[in-house]
Amino acid sequence: MRNQLKRLASAIGTHGFLIIFVLISLFPVYLMFVTSLKSQAELIQNVFALPHDAKWDNYPLIVIQRGYYRAVINSLLFAGSVTIITIALSLLAAYAFAVFDFVGRQLLFVLVLVGLMVSEVSILIPVYQLLKSANLLNTFVGLVLPQIALGLSFGIFLMTTFFREVPKDLVDAARLDGCTDLQLLMKVMIPVGLPAISALAVIEFLWTWNSFFLPLVIATKQELMPLAVSIIDFMGRFTFNYELVATTCVIMFVPILILYILTQRSFRRGVTMGAVK
Amino acid sequence: MIDARGRLGPYLFLAPAILYLGIWIYYPIAKNFYLSFLGSDSTRTGDYYFVGLENYRKLLSDDLFHRALLHNLAWVGLSIVIPVVIGLVLAVLLVGRRGRLFYAAVFFLPVTVAPIMAAIVWGWIYNPTFGALNQLLDIIGLSGLSQPWLGDTGTALVAVNMIGSWGYYGFCALIFLAGLQSIDPEIYEAARIDGANSFQSFWSITLPLLRPTLMFVIVYTIIGSMKFFDIIYVATKGGPDNSTQIVAVYMFDLFIRQGEVTYAAAMSMVLTAIILLMSLVVIRNVMRRA
Amino acid sequence: MKQAAESVSIRGVEKSFGRTKVLKGVDLAIEREEFVILLGPSGCGKTTLLRIVAGLERAEAGEIWISDRRVDPLEPKERNVAMVFQSYALYPHMNVFNNQSFSLRLRHTPKDEIRARVHQAAKTLGLEQLLERYPRELSGGQRQRVSMGRAIVRSPKVFLFDEPLSNLDAQLRVHMRGEIKELHHHLNTTSIYVTHDQVEAMTMGDRIVVMNGGIIEQIGSPLEVFDKPKNRFVAGFVGSPAMNFIDGELATNGSRLVLRVPGQAPVPLGEAGTRRTSGPATIGIRPHHLRIVGDGPLRGTVKDVQPTGVETILLCRWADSEILIQTTDRVLVSAGEDINVSADPADIHLFDSETGERLDA
Ligand SMILES: Nc1ncnc2c1ncn2[C@@H]1O[C@H](COP(=O)(O)OP(=O)(O)OP(=O)(O)O)[C@@H](O)[C@H]1O
Ligand SMILES: [Mg+2]
Numbered sequence: 001m002r003n004q005l006k007r008l009a010s011a012i013g014t015h016g017f018l019i020i021f022v023l024i025s026l027f028p029v030y031l032m033f034v035t036s037l038k039s040q041a042e043l044i045q046n047v048f049a050l051p052h053d054a055k056w057d058n059y060p061l062i063v064i065q066r067g068y069y070r071a072v073i074n075s076l077l078f079a080g081s082v083t084i085i086t087i088a089l090s091l092l093a094a095y096a097f098a099v100f101d102f103v104g105r106q107l108l109f110v111l112v113l114v115g116l117m118v119s120e121v122s123i124l125i126p127v128y129q130l131l132k133s134a135n136l137l138n139t140f141v142g143l144v145l146p147q148i149a150l151g152l153s154f155g156i157f158l159m160t161t162f163f164r165e166v167p168k169d170l171v172d173a174a175r176l177d178g179c180t181d182l183q184l185l186m187k188v189m190i191p192v193g194l195p196a197i198s199a200l201a202v203i204e205f206l207w208t209w210n211s212f213f214l215p216l217v218i219a220t221k222q223e224l225m226p227l228a229v230s231i232i233d234f235m236g237r238f239t240f241n242y243e244l245v246a247t248t249c250v251i252m253f254v255p256i257l258i259l260y261i262l263t264q265r266s267f268r269r270g271v272t273m274g275a276v277k
Numbered sequence: 278m279i280d281a282r283g284r285l286g287p288y289l290f291l292a293p294a295i296l297y298l299g300i301w302i303y304y305p306i307a308k309n310f311y312l313s314f315l316g317s318d319s320t321r322t323g324d325y326y327f328v329g330l331e332n333y334r335k336l337l338s339d340d341l342f343h344r345a346l347l348h349n350l351a352w353v354g355l356s357i358v359i360p361v362v363i364g365l366v367l368a369v370l371l372v373g374r375r376g377r378l379f380y381a382a383v384f385f386l387p388v389t390v391a392p393i394m395a396a397i398v399w400g401w402i403y404n405p406t407f408g409a410l411n412q413l414l415d416i417i418g419l420s421g422l423s424q425p426w427l428g429d430t431g432t433a434l435v436a437v438n439m440i441g442s443w444g445y446y447g448f449c450a451l452i453f454l455a456g457l458q459s460i461d462p463e464i465y466e467a468a469r470i471d472g473a474n475s476f477q478s479f480w481s482i483t484l485p486l487l488r489p490t491l492m493f494v495i496v497y498t499i500i501g502s503m504k505f506f507d508i509i510y511v512a513t514k515g516g517p518d519n520s521t522q523i524v525a526v527y528m529f530d531l532f533i534r535q536g537e538v539t540y541a542a543a544m545s546m547v548l549t550a551i552i553l554l555m556s557l558v559v560i561r562n563v564m565r566r567a
Numbered sequence: 568m569k570q571a572a573e574s575v576s577i578r579g580v581e582k583s584f585g586r587t588k589v590l591k592g593v594d595l596a597i598e599r600e601e602f603v604i605l606l607g608p609s610g611c612g613k614t615t616l617l618r619i620v621a622g623l624e625r626a627e628a629g630e631i632w633i634s635d636r637r638v639d640p641l642e643p644k645e646r647n648v649a650m651v652f653q654s655y656a657l658y659p660h661m662n663v664f665n666n667q668s669f670s671l672r673l674r675h676t677p678k679d680e681i682r683a684r685v686h687q688a689a690k691t692l693g694l695e696q697l698l699e700r701y702p703r704e705l706s707g708g709q710r711q712r713v714s715m716g717r718a719i720v721r722s723p724k725v726f727l728f729d730e731p732l733s734n735l736d737a738q739l740r741v742h743m744r745g746e747i748k749e750l751h752h753h754l755n756t757t758s759i760y761v762t763h764d765q766v767e768a769m770t771m772g773d774r775i776v777v778m779n780g781g782i783i784e785q786i787g788s789p790l791e792v793f794d795k796p797k798n799r800f801v802a803g804f805v806g807s808p809a810m811n812f813i814d815g816e817l818a819t820n821g822s823r824l825v826l827r828v829p830g831q832a833p834v835p836l837g838e839a840g841t842r843r844t845s846g847p848a849t850i851g852i853r854p855h856h857l858r859i860v861g862d863g864p865l866r867g868t869v870k871d872v873q874p875t876g877v878e879t880i881l882l883c884r885w886a887d888s889e890i891l892i893q894t895t896d897r898v899l900v901s902a903g904e905d906i907n908v909s910a911d912p913a914d915i916h917l918f919d920s921e922t923g924e925r926l927d928a
Contacts, residue, residue, distance in 0.1 A: 014370050021367060022383050025447065028398045029386065031409065035401065044407040093294035100287035108291060110560060115302045117556035119504035121525045122549040125312060125532055125542050126305035149301030156294060169656035172623050177670035177717070178644035181286050187669075191660040210391035212507045217533065228393050232511060235397065242401065249394050260389050264382055267389075271448065272455040 032253065036246035043242055058247040068251060070223060071230035075252070077140070078215075078226045079208040082147050086204050087197060089148070090155030095185045097156070098163030099171060109160075115153030120213045123149075128217060138221045146214055151204050158273055162196035163189055199270035202263050209256060227252040306549060312542035325539065332543035342544065345515075345522045352438060352523070353502040360442040361494055364449025369479065371450070372457040381454060384447035392444060396511035399440040403427045427513055430520035437521050440508050445501075449494055456490030457483065489562070496559050503552050524548050572599040572757050573634040573724040575620065580629030582615055589615050590626070591781040600755040602748075604789075606768045607778035608804065613761045616778075617727050620759065622646050633724055649718035650727040653734060655710045657702040657717075663689075664698040667716045688716040691750065708739045715747070719754065726758040733763065740764075744771060765807045769793070777801045799923035802851045802916055808880065810851045811890040813865075814920060817848045826850055826917075830886055832864040837912035842927070847920040854880065854893035856914035859900070863909030865890070869902050883908065 035043060037054040062068045096102075097109055127146045128137075136142030166189060174188045190197065212228040219225045225233060231248045238244055260267055316328035336342050367384060371377040387395070402409045405425035414422050426436040460483070468478045484491070506525040509515060515522035515530070524544060532541035575597040582590040589612045597603050605613045618624040620631055622643035631639040638646045657666050664685055665672075671681045689695045692712045702710055711731060718726060731747070732740045748771055751758060762768055768775050769789045777784045777792060777800075785797040796802035802810050815826040818833065824842055825833035834850065836842075855878075867885035874897075881892040883906060892908060900906055917926045 014374075018367070018370060018380055021363070021446075022380065024443070025383050025387050027409070028395065028402065028443065029390065031401065032394070032398050047401075047407055047409045047412060089294045089297060092290045096287040096290035100290075102284075102287040105287075106564070108295065110564065111295070111303070112298065113560045113564075114553065114556065115298050117500055117552055117559070118302055118306065118549070119500075119552065121504045121506065121528065122309065122545055122552070123302060123305035124529070125538060125545065126308035127301065128532075129308075130300075130305070146301050149298060152294060152298060153302075167654060167656065169652040169654045170658065172618070172621075173650070173652060173656040173717075174658075174669075175623065175643045176621060176648065176650050177721075178673040180644075181290070183673060185290075188658060192658075194660075206389060210389075210393075212391070212393050212510075228391055231397070232393060245397060249397060253390065253394060256389050256391075260386070268381070268385065268451055271385075271388075272452055 029253070032246055032249050035242055036250045038243055040242065055243065058243055059251070062244060062247045062251065066234075068230070068248065071225055071227045072251065074140075074219075074224060074230075075209055075226040075228075076255075078143060078147070079205050081144050082151070082208040083201055083204040085144070086148050086151050086155050087201055089152055090159045090200065091185065091190065091197070093156045094159030094163050095181075095189060097160040098166070099181075099184075099189075112153050112156050115149070116157055118153075120146075120150060124213070124217065127214070131218060137218060138224055140224065143215060143218050143224065143226075146218075147208060147211060150211075150214075151207055155200055155204065158200050158270070159193065159196060161273065162193050166192055195266070195269065196273065198263065199266040199273065202259065202266045203270035205259065206256060206267075209252075309542050309546055309549070312539050313546045315539045315542075317539065328539075332540050333547075335540060336543060336547065341519060341522060341527060342524070344519060345524045345527045346547075348434060348521060348523050349503055351434060352441070352505070353499050355435065355438040356442065356445065356498050356502050357495060359438070360446035361449050361498060363442075363446040364451075364494075365453050365491075367446065367450040368453030368457055369483070371454055373462075377454070381447075381451060384450050386447065387444045388447045388451075390444060392441075392505075392507035393511045395440050395444050396437075396508045399443070400427065400512055403436055428517055430518050433513055433517060433520045437509060437512050440512060441505065445498075452490060452494055453487065456487050460486050492562070493559070496555055499555050500552050503548055503555075572755050574599045574601075574632075575725055575757055575759070576630075576632040577616070577620065578630045578632070580616065580619060580626045580631070582612070582619060582624065582626045589781050590619075593629070593778075593781075593783055595776060595783060595786065597757060597759065599757060602751050602758045602760065602771060602773045604768045604772035604775045605759060605761045605778060606763075606775055606805070607784075609763070611778045612781045613778055614729055617650070617729055617759060617761055620725070621648050621650050621727055646725075647721070647723050648725040648727055649721055649723035650729065651714050651718050651731045653730040655702075655714040655734075657710055657713055659702055662699050662701050663694060663705075663713050663716075666702070666713055667720050669717070670721045684720045685716075688720045691719070691753070692716050692746075707735055708743065711735060711743060712746075715750070719750070719756075723756065726756050726760075728758065728760040728762075730761055730763060732767065740767075747771065765805070768805070775805070777804060779804070795925070796851075796916065797925055799849060799851065799918045802918070802925075806853060808854050808891050808893060810853050810916070811857070812849050812851050812918075813888060813890070814847065814849050817843060817845050819844045828865070828888075831866065834864045834909075834915070835912055836915055836917060842917070848926065849918045849920050849923075851916035851918060852890075852910045852914065854891040856910045857890065857892040857894075857908045858910065859892065859894070859896075859906050860909050861907055863907035865909065866905060866907045869900050869904050869906055872900065872902055881906075 031047065034051055036058055037051040037056065039055060042052060063072070093112070097105065123146070131137050131142045131146070136145070170188065170192070171184065174184050179187065210228060215226050215229045216232070219229055222230070222233065227248070231245070231252060234248055235245050313332050314327060314329060315325040316331055317325045371380055401407070403426040405411065405428065408426075410426065411423040414420055424432065426432050464482055465478055468482055473481065504525060505523070506529065509521055509523055509526050510529070513521045515526045525548070528541045528544045528548070531537040531544065577593055577595040580590055580593045581588070593616060605616065607613055615624060619626045622638070622641060626639065629639070630637055633646065658669065661669065667685045667688060668681045671684065685698070686695070689698060692715060694709070694712055694716055697705065697709060697713070702713070705713065714731070732743050735743060744767060760771060772789060774786060775789050775792045776786050779800050785792055785801045787795075792801060792805050796805060799812065803812070813826070813828055813834070815828040815834070818825050818827050819839055820833065820835070822839055824836040824839040824844060826836060826848060827833050836850070865885070867883040867890070869881055870884050871882040873880040878893055878895045879897065881894070881900070883890050883892060890908075918924065919926055
């Protein structure tokens with residue numbers, strides 16, 4: 001009896017603690033959604049409450065009249081191309097690291113790992129100068145090119161770890177069946193590695209979608225800004241128009257939220273694969 | 278593994294990625310290093326000449342830089358004490374519990390929120406006039422504690438770190454959870470039979486076995502704490518009165534606004550050096566397992 | 568599906584991994600249609616040799632010939648050999664049909680022909696009902712069969728098997744052994760088959776190749792290897808339970824050769840013939856050749872009696888020597904008793920103590 005009570009109390013305590021963190025995790029997201037639907041007066045009156053009279057027209061106002069669809073498209077193109085190119089380059093390199101034994105393998109792998117740690121802060125100035133001298137500042141290409149480099153090492157590392165776990169016999173069987181290297185990659189490694197590839201794709205997309213530092217410097221023209229930069233640009237002009245800023249935030253977050261709900265497993269696998277392995 | 282002695286295959290597969298990293302990572306770092314030894318009379322003309330260690334000497338006597346670096350270090354400490362520990366506790370509570378997937382999914386949600394968005398929304402939460410935090414304090418009868426969290430030099434750094442922590446503890450929890458789940462449950466049963474209570478088995482089994490994961494998270498946290506930028510840039514821009522100034526923001530300001538290219542390069546070099554040094558720990562770890 | 572069988576010739580193959588030499592000059596000629604067994608202890612280089620024949624590994628010296636074509640400079644796919652792996656190595660993302668047809672599709676074989684060949688192979692192996700299944704939906708024996716089917720649809724010039732049955736349970740193993748033999752009778756493709764299993768080695772092959780430490784110790788028909796092991800290693804490795812070895816000094820008793828064993832009566836070895844008649848030597852006697860007889864030369868104490876039903880195995884010891892006796896008689900001795908044993912001189916193998924080489928008449 002006492003034991004059972006104790007167990008019950010400890011379960012309640014634990015779940016209570018966990019629920020506090022559920023609230024902490026969700027509240028800012030909730031706040032963002034409700035703020036986008038409230039008037040200024042209502043916001044100041046009670047920040048917690050749901051809106052009385054939801055101002056849905058903020059959305060068409062922002063997306064169409066203020067031209068926010070541009071930023072959405074920019075972000076989709078930006079994150080999409082970065083993700084695709086990163087994955088293509090990662091797959092090629094990871095295949096080489098995982099399948100071949102060649103002179104310089106260790107050294108090159110260390111070089112790749114170094115790239116894993118380097119941040120945009122370390123490369124900002126030369127990258128800016130490079131883009132400037134190539135006339136790529138404020139161009140889509142200039143936005144995409146350096147961004148790929150930031151996630152490339154992670155992609156190579158993740159895919160190498162995964163490809164190494166493909167049984168050696170499977171690779172040998174495919175080579176005996178007549179695969180060239182490219183066929184082995186395309187017809188065996190990639191299909192077998194699909195779960196890892198989708199995890200990588202999701203993570204890479206998220207990072208790029210949310211990235212701010214390089215786009216802030218490279219895309220200063222409004223037509224080119226992805227959402228992250230665009231929101232800050234917008235906020236600079238309408239700081240106190242909270243519901244409009246919140247609306248832009250929701251617009252930026254909803255695609256990620258949908259992606260997250262649809263691909264949770266891939267998301268979590270991508271994050272933990274790099275760390276625990 | 279295929280023995281590729283004398284074959285071009287692997288190099289062809291590697292070439293695109295390595296070339297890419299060469300242009301956009303290795304070359305910029307080298308160039309940055311080079312720039313850090315240059316100086317110019319006028320920031321606009323771009324006529325640089327060699328000044329040796331002059332920029333680094335300047336860093337030694339730049340009080341603002343020292344403060345910024347100190348804030349980065351404080352950020353390391355705060356990030357280990359708050360999100361890492363919270364993540365560990367949450368993971369320990371979740372492992373083996375029913376509903377852990379739901380909790381993990383919720384805790385990870387903030388990780389998907391862009392740092393700039395977190396900074397904006399938390400800016401409202403901290404807002405002195407309509408901020409949820411002050412209102413919450415009112416409700417629970419602690420209105421005396423109310424203050425402009427981001428506007429006060431005393432609280433700004435911690436307050437802004439909370440924003441980062443909010444987007445980070447779910448990440449830590451997920452990684453610790455994966456680490457914990459890789460521990461064989463039979464070890465705990467053996468410990469129970471040996472008479473260990475749950476705290477004893479946490480100290481003598483979980484922590485030691487979790488050490489590699491813990492190491493990873495800590496090193497990762499340190500590296501992240503050196504290079505982060507977005508939250509501070511959006512929430513405080515380093516203010517008030519430089520109380521949240523950090524190296525990345527200071528360097529960005531020097532480069533973009535003041536055109537102090539070579540001095541900013543030296544500053545980013547210091548940051549890069551710290552990060553690479555920390556990275557060695559990680560790389561050595563990875564290579565040992567590779 | 569049948570095509571003219573090819574011979575395989577392995578000439579002076581050497582291979583090292585890092586500083587360890589794994590193959591130290593291997594020569595082996597395999598006739599057309601032959602089924603050759605590679606037998607040897609773990610780590611002796613069997614898999615490595617097989618992989619070199621397949622082209623998955625490069626030897627640093629030596630040549631591989633398939634019929635009159637030198638193949639060692641060629642890529643695996645240009646050699647047209649098929650390999651059946653211990654782990655089966657089925658493509659997890661392809662169903663059985665696609666697993667089997669993969670190599671043909673890579674070679675752009677016409678669709679009709681692919682279908683015909685896969686169905687033919689499926690019929691041979693009893694896989695017709697399973698063509699739509701994925702590997703994860705198959706049992707171990709079925710996977711094994713698919714991996715063989717994958718090998719035979721290509722009509723390869725040479726079959727390589729690397730312990731293909733070792734992941735199956737005992738019963739299935741016996742069954743698959745029969746199937747592989749039958750398949751070979753049917754297709755007559757030249758085959759190299761690696762195994763650890765004594766019974767597989769004895770029953771499946773035309774010839775057995777015994778390897779040890781990167782060299783070939785003996786090549787011969789199963790019975791040759793069993794009855795006339797070339798040296799002490801082969802004698803000890805082939806056969807189960809393993810051969811007994813007893814050290815002693817050679818001597819003569821008139822025209823007859825005997826082995827003097829400390830503490831024992833001389834063991835008669837028959838007519839001396841041209842054999843060496845002095846110096847240290849080792850005799851080898853298979854457990855089933857030892858008989859318990861009152862006047863046997865070797866006397867020891869029974870330490871253990873293991874009846875297995877069909878036969879009984881006795882462990883007998885004297886001084887620091889130990890021998891096994893295997894007999895189908897229901898023996899009536901028990902542990903602790905002293906017994907005498909003897910063997911027909913014709914069943915005693917004689918080896919040089921130093922070199923381990925067989926000493927023959
Ligand atoms: N890729 C490799 N790198 C380094 N050493 C290797 C490699 N492959 C095999 N070896 C070594 O070469 C030796 C022979 O290996 P091999 O796999 O040919 O043995 P085996 O006879 O097939 O053994 P088993 O019966 O256990 O399968 C072993 O000592 C093994 O450790
Ligand atoms: Mg082997």
